[in-house]
Amino acid sequence: MQLADQLRQARSxxxxxxxxxxxxxxxxxxxxxEVIRQMVANGVDVIELQIPFSEPMADGPMIIKANQEAIAxxxxxxxxxxxxxxxxxxxxxxxLFMTYYNILFKYGVEDFLRKAKEIGIRGFIIPDLPPEEGGxxxxxxxPLDLAPIQIFAxxxxxxxxxxxxxxxxxxxxxxxxxxxxxxxxxxDASFDAYLARCRKATDLPLAVGFGISNRADVxxxxxxxxxxxxxxxxxxxxxxxGPEAVGSFIAGLR
Amino acid sequence: MNKLGYFGQWGGAYIPEVLYETFRELRExxxxxxxxxxxxxxxxxxxxxxxxxxxxxxxxxxxSRHFGGAQIFIKREDLNHTGAHKANxxxxxxxxxxxMGKTRVIAETGAGQHGVACATMAAKFGFAxxxxxxxxxxxxxxxxxxxMEKLGATVVPVTTGSRTLKDAIxxxxxxxxxxxxxxxxxxxxxxxxxxxPEMVAWFQSIIxxxxxxxxxxxxxxxxxxxxxxxxxxxxxxxxxxxxxxxxEVDLIGVxxxxxxxxxxxxxxxxxxxxxxxxxxxxxxxMFLQDSDGQMRDTHSVAAGLxxxxxxxxxxxxxxxxxxxxxxxxxxxxxxxxxxxxxxEGIIPALESSHAFVxxxxxxxxxxxxxxxxxxxxxxxxxxxxxxxxxxxxxxxxDFIRKxxxxxxxx
Numbered sequence: 017m018q019l020a021d022q023l024r025q026a027r028s029x030x031x032x033x034x035x036x037x038x039x040x041x042x043x044x045x046x047x048x049x050e051v052i053r054q055m056v057a058n059g060v061d062v063i064e065l066q067i068p069f070s071e072p073m074a075d076g077p078m079i080i081k082a083n084q085e086a087i088a089x090x091x092x093x094x095x096x097x098x099x100x101x102x103x104x105x106x107x108x109x110x111x112l113f114m115t116y117y118n119i120l121f122k123y124g125v126e127d128f129l130r131k132a133k134e135i136g137i138r139g140f141i142i143p144d145l146p147p148e149e150g151g152x153x154x155x156x157x158x159p160l161d162l163a164p165i166q167i168f169a170x171x172x173x174x175x176x177x178x179x180x181x182x183x184x185x186x187x188x189x190x191x192x193x194x195x196x197x198x199x200x201x202x203x204d205a206s207f208d209a210y211l212a213r214c215r216k217a218t219d220l221p222l223a224v225g226f227g228i229s230n231r232a233d234v235x236x237x238x239x240x241x242x243x244x245x246x247x248x249x250x251x252x253x254x255x256x257x258g259p260e261a262v263g264s265f266i267a268g269l270r
Numbered sequence: 271m272n273k274l275g276y277f278g279q280w281g282g283a284y285i286p287e288v289l290y291e292t293f294r295e296l297r298e299x300x301x302x303x304x305x306x307x308x309x310x311x312x313x314x315x316x317x318x319x320x321x322x323x324x325x326x327x328x329x330x331x332x333x334s335r336h337f338g339g340a341q342i343f344i345k346r347e348d349l350n351h352t353g354a355h356k357a358n359x360x361x362x363x364x365x366x367x368x369x370m371g372k373t374r375v376i377a378e379t380g381a382g383q384h385g386v387a388c389a390t391m392a393a394k395f396g397f398a399x400x401x402x403x404x405x406x407x408x409x410x411x412x413x414x415x416x417x418m419e420k421l422g423a424t425v426v427p428v429t430t431g432s433r434t435l436k437d438a439i440x441x442x443x444x445x446x447x448x449x450x451x452x453x454x455x456x457x458x459x460x461x462x463x464x465x466x467p468e469m470v471a472w473f474q475s476i477i478x479x480x481x482x483x484x485x486x487x488x489x490x491x492x493x494x495x496x497x498x499x500x501x502x503x504x505x506x507x508x509x510x511x512x513x514x515x516x517x518e519v520d521l522i523g524v525x526x527x528x529x530x531x532x533x534x535x536x537x538x539x540x541x542x543x544x545x546x547x548x549x550x551x552x553x554x555x556m557f558l559q560d561s562d563g564q565m566r567d568t569h570s571v572a573a574g575l576x577x578x579x580x581x582x583x584x585x586x587x588x589x590x591x592x593x594x595x596x597x598x599x600x601x602x603x604x605x606x607x608x609x610x611x612x613x614e615g616i617i618p619a620l621e622s623s624h625a626f627v628x629x630x631x632x633x634x635x636x637x638x639x640x641x642x643x644x645x646x647x648x649x650x651x652x653x654x655x656x657x658x659x660x661x662x663x664x665x666x667x668d669f670i671r672k673x674x675x676x677x678x679x680x
Contacts, residue, residue, distance in 0.1 A: 070431065070564040071550045073443050074286045080430050093562045117284055118549045122563030144284045144552070148274070169288035171450070176290060194288060195448035 019110055019138050019163045019186035023221045023242065026061055032238045033061035034269060035223055037114065037247040039082035040065055041091025045099050047259050051250070054263035056107045062243065064141060065103070067096045067115035074143040076198030078248045078255075093119060097131060104136030112165065112186075114141040120153065129156050139163030139186045147183040154183055165189050168217070170210045177217035187221040187243060190214050192228070198248035201227030203236045211240050234269045244269075275464020278589055280582035283463035284552050292450040293463065299370050300469050309365070313473070316361055320394070321351040323358075323476065327484035327643070332613040333630075340494060340636035342629065343643045344616065345481045345509060354619065354648030355477060355505045356387035360456055362473030364391040367454045374398040374453040378442045380407055380435035380501065381574030381621060382414025383648055384458030389423035391456075399423040402441040404434040407573045413652055432567045435501075435577045439551050459502025460581035463552030467582050471507040478512025481643060489641040495520040495632065498645040499624040500595070501537070501574045503581030505647035510593065520594065522632075523584060524624040526570030527597030537568035539580040540588045541597040550578070555585045571600035571660065572620035574648075598627035604660050606630055607650065619648035620656060 017025075026033055036055050038048055055063060068086035072079060104111050113132060120128045120142070132140070139162055140153075147154060150164070157164040163186025168177050170193060181188060190211065192201045201207075214222055224237050225245030234244045246269070253261050275281050285293055303309040317323040326349065330342040347355035360377075367375060375397045379385030385401040392399035401418050405427040408415055418425050431437035439462070446455045457466040460474070485493050496513055498506035500523040513519040528536030531544075539545040539556045548557035550565060558566045558578045570576040587593040598606070606626040611617055618626060622645070629644045636642065650657060658666040 071436065071440055073440050073551070074447070076444070077430075084431065087564055116550075118557075118559075118563040121549050122546075122559070122561070143286050144549070146283070146285060146287060146290065149282050149284050167287045169286075169290070171288050171291045173291065180287070191288060194450070196444045 018161065020220055022110065023062070023187055027221065027242050030061070032234060032241065032270060033243040034059065034234070034266070035062040035064060035225075035243045035245045036060050036250055036266070037064040037066060037245065039079060039086055039251065040067055040096040040099060041086035041089055042068065042082040043085065043254070044089070045095065047254065048099065050259040051254060051262050052103055052107070054259065055266055056109060058263050058266035060109065060266055062110050062112065064112050064114045064245070065096070065100050067093060067113060067119050069116040069119055072116065074196060076196040076248065078198045078251055082251055093123060097135060100137060101135035110138040111136070112139045112141060113137055117142050117145040125152050126156055129153070129160055129162060133160045133162055137162070139165050141165045141167070141189055143167060147180065158185060167191060168214050170194060174213055174217055177214065181218035181220060184218070184220060187223050188214065188218055189245070190222055190224045190241070192224050192226040195226070197226055199227055201233070203233070208240070231269050238270070275468065277467070277583050278586035280555050280585045281464055281467060282554050284549050284554070285463045286447060288447050289450060292446070295370065297465050299366055300465050303366060303369065304472065313362055313365060316365070317358065317476065321357045321361065322349045324480040324484070325349045327481060327488060328616070329488060330614050333610065334633070336613060337630060337633035339634040339638070341489065341638065341641040342633060343485060343488065343493070343641055345477065345643055345645045347477060347505060347645060347647050348618065348622070348649035352383070352387045352390050353652060354383040354387065355474060355508060356384045356458060356648075357390075358476055358508065359458065359470050359473045359504060360384070360387040360391040363454070363456045364395050367397065368395060370454060372452055372454045374400070374449065375456050376400045376402065376442050376445050376453055377456040377458055378435060378438035379403050379458060380438070380576060381572065381619070381652075382407065382411035382418070383574060383619075383652065385418050385423070385425070386414050386421070388456050388458070389418045389421035392423060393421045400445065401425045402428050402438040402445070404428050404432070404438050406433040407435070407438070410573050410656060411652070412655065434568070434573070436551065436565065436579075443552070459504040460507045460583055461502045461551065461553060461555070461579055467553070470504055471511065471583055474504050474508030475511040477505065477508035477645065478510060481509055482512035485641060485643060492516055492519050493643045494636055494640040495522060495629075495642045496645070497522045497524060497625040497629040497642065499524050499575060499621050499647060500580060500584060501526070501577050501621060502579075503584045505645050507581060507583055509643070509645040510587070514592065521587070521592065522628055523588075523593050523595045524628045525595060525597045526568075526572060526575035526624060527599040527602070528569040528571070530599055531597055535569035536597065537570045537576050537578070538597040540585065540595040553579070553582055555579045555582045571603060571656065572624065574619070574621040575624065596628045598624040600660075602627045607657065608661075616646070617650035618646045619650045620653050622647045623650070
């Protein structure tokens with residue numbers, strides 16, 4: 017089943033889906049393994065696996081640090097692929113790769129996509145690859161039934177959203193606000209108007225991320241978005257309280 | 271595929287969606303300015319009255335005699351206001367910021383020259399200004415930090431990554447994605463996403479336009495060779511544009527050889543075998559990176575050349591064989607700097623001294639009827655701490671020690 021349909025089906029049983037995120041190799045693959053086990057056991061619906069990159073331009077301090085330390089610990093792209101294969105084989109939920117374009121470019125876009133398909137990855141979030149630059153990636157992804165997730169921003173015009181949606185599959189990642197990952201988001205009237213514009217531009221499921229960190233945030237999104245994305249919050253939690261704390265945190269989000 | 275902003279296979283605009291509209295607006299304002307002759311006239315007037323344009327072309331007769339080959343000419347970008355070619359770019363972008371109605375500028379800086387130039391422009395035009403500078407560069411270029419702060423800018427030391435220029439660029443982008451409504455990012459070099467490489471090259475083309483006229487007036491014909499140091503590549507693109515259409519003029523870009531190409535501690539992208547095609551910081555070029563695509567640490571005595579990537583315009587000209595690349599080691603740079611000071615009474619920046627190294631290596635291959643031009647992109651007195659340290663100058667060290675004691679006892 018295509019990712020979008022699978023998410024729609026899951027959504028018909030839950031008021032809102034949860035997508036979580038982690039940086040591979042940070043603080044270690046062993047901790048990643050435990051975090052994912054707890055996430056899945058507590059009902060997470062989709063997991064974003066970030067392959068670390070030395071220049072994470074769209075990320076905030078917490079995720080920058082995670083990227084940097086993962087690389088300093090010796091995390092290689094090959095290790096990330098092997099780990100992702102293990103997770104995708106073990107758990108029944110969709111796994112996505114999040115990374116920056118150079119990781120794909122250097123590996124070879126076609127080889128990377130084929131490898132991702134082979135190990136059971138369902139799609140990609142590449143924040144520095146607009147469709148204008150992603151010709152090869154977009155052309156190759158869809159026949160392989162891999163979802164090239166497109167990103168909407170509050171600064172995107174309606175026309176731009178429709179262009180992006182045309183290239184997208186799986187769902188649309190709606191960046192909740194300006195800025196980078198990890199700081200607080202205000203859910204005001206202009207946020208509601210933004211989400212309404214997103215809804216109008218596409219019938220793909222909508223995921224909302226950037227600054228979603230607790231139950232109250234998830235509740236605000238319920239009924240407005242299909243997926244709530246928890247990124248920096250779990251990385252911070254693991255850092256402060258260890259991987260054991262992840263399960264109850266996730267269970268308490270909805 | 272939309273090939274907007276590509277030079278051969280290099281360049282492009284690999285930008286996050288949140289900046290899409292900001293870049294659309296910037297492309298539009300830039301295109302309008304470029305099509306408007308009054309804009310360039312306003313720019314020339316500003317650079318003639320606020321900076322020191324046209325900057326002179328100095329015949330270095332002592333150096334010419336010393337090497338016994340070509341007539342050596344030096345294009346004096348060090349005589350710009352704020353002491354480097356960086357002024358050309360920031361004043362141009364400042365005029366665009368006024369047209370866009372934005373009130374704040376941000377910039378990255380390596381050596382600090384672009385930061386000082388940008389803070390100066392912001393002071394003159396009344397913009398708020400934040401400068402991102404790698405923590406390592408803050409330590410290397412302390413006098414420039416002092417001036418940026420005095421000019422009213424906030425200097426943010428960047429502690430992520432290798433704490434140098436590339437990390438300052440990442441931080442500037444992170445600021446921009448939050449504040450694009452009020453803020454323009456004044457990229458300091460001919461790198462980054464389209465339209466920056468092309469736009470910065472346009473403002474810097476003033477160097478080449480002047481140099482071409484000046485060498486014809488002084489020497490009666492075109493130079494045989496033109497040398498420029500290459501970090502991001504803005505001074506090189508600036509002067510090379512005056513001669514791109516003249517195939518008889520050899521164009522030579524000189525990169526940072528650091529501790530030697532063989533040591534791996536350098537920033538030679540095109541002059542070494544160590545770089546490979548990649549996409550980072552919003553554009554595609556040759557990057558110093560590992561086989562996974564992670565950027566490597568670079569090294570140079572000159573903070574302004576200590577960078578992983580290089581202008582897509584230069585990578586294209588290199589690939590087409592129009593621009594040749596060489597590298598100068600830290601050690602060679604100190605020797606060329608010393609010689610230039612002694613023979614000509616001119617103090618080139620450490621960055622610029624890289625171009626002098628290669629010119630000095632080649633001057634003897636040419637005859638006295640031929641001319642070469644070295645682009646002196648900046649002045650070296652800003653580097654006094656680094657240069658004095660590299661010369662291991664005993665009286666300077668004594669002075670610093672005494673100053674330290676003086677401050678410690680207060």
